[in-house]
Amino acid sequence: MIKWLKRLFAKEKPIEVIKPKRTFNFVKPKRFVNKVFIHCIASDNLNHNSIDIIEQWHIKRGFNEIGYHHFIDFYGDIFEGRSLEKTPASQKNFNRDTISTCLFGLKNFNEDQFDMLRAYCYSINRAYNGKVSFHGHCEVDKNKTCPVFDYKKVLNLDEKGFIISEI
Numbered sequence: 567m568i569k570w571l572k573r574l575f576a577k578e579k580p581i582e583v584i585k586p587k588r589t590f591n592f593v594k595p596k597r598f599v600n601k602v603f604i605h606c607i608a609s610d611n612l613n614h615n616s617i618d619i620i621e622q623w624h625i626k627r628g629f630n631e632i633g634y635h636h637f638i639d640f641y642g643d644i645f646e647g648r649s650l651e652k653t654p655a656s657q658k659n660f661n662r663d664t665i666s667t668c669l670f671g672l673k674n675f676n677e678d679q680f681d682m683l684r685a686y687c688y689s690i691n692r693a694y695n696g697k698v699s700f701h702g703h704c705e706v707d708k709n710k711t712c713p714v715f716d717y718k719k720v721l722n723l724d725e726k727g728f729i730i731s732e733i
C-alpha cells in the first residue's frame with residue numbers, strides 16, 4: 567500500500583511497468599492429493615509480510631514447523647513452507663489429502679498476488695488433469711471468513727471448486 571500512496575501523491579505521472587505473467591512449476595508429491603485450500607494471514611501489517619513470521623506464529627501455537635505449503639507475499643512472490651510430501655496443518659480436521667497455500671493480507675489484496683495465485687493453482691490443476699478442487703478455508707470452518715477475498719472469482723471456479731477455465 568505504501569507504494570500505491572506514493573504514486574497517488576507524486577506530481578509525476580506514474581511509470582507504467584509491464585510485468586511478465588507469473589509462472590509456477592508444480593511437481594506432484596507422492597502422497598494422494600485431491601483438494602487445495604486457500605488461506606490469508608488475516609493481517610495487512612507489512613511487518614508480517616514474511617514466511618518466517620508466519621512460521622513463528624505456528625510454532626507458538628505448538629506446531630513443529632509452518633502449517634502451509636506455500637506463502638504468497640504482498641508483492642506476489644511465492645515462498646516454500648512445509649514440504650508438499652507432508653500433510654499440511656491449516657484446516658482443522660480437513661488436512662488429509664490437501665495442499666494449502668496462504669496469501670498475505672486481510673482486506674488489501676492486490677493483482678500481483680492474484681496473478682501468482684492463478685499461476686500456482688493452474689499449475690497444480692494441470693498436473694492433476696483437472697481432478698483437484700480449490701477451496702477457501704471458510705468452506706470447512708464456519709467461524710472463519712478466510713481467505714476473505716473472492717477466490718472463486720479470482721480462480722474462475724465452478725460451484726464445486728473445480729477450475730472452469732484458466733484466466
Ligand SMILES: [Zn+2]
Nearest residue numbers: 605606703712
Ligand atoms: Zn485460513
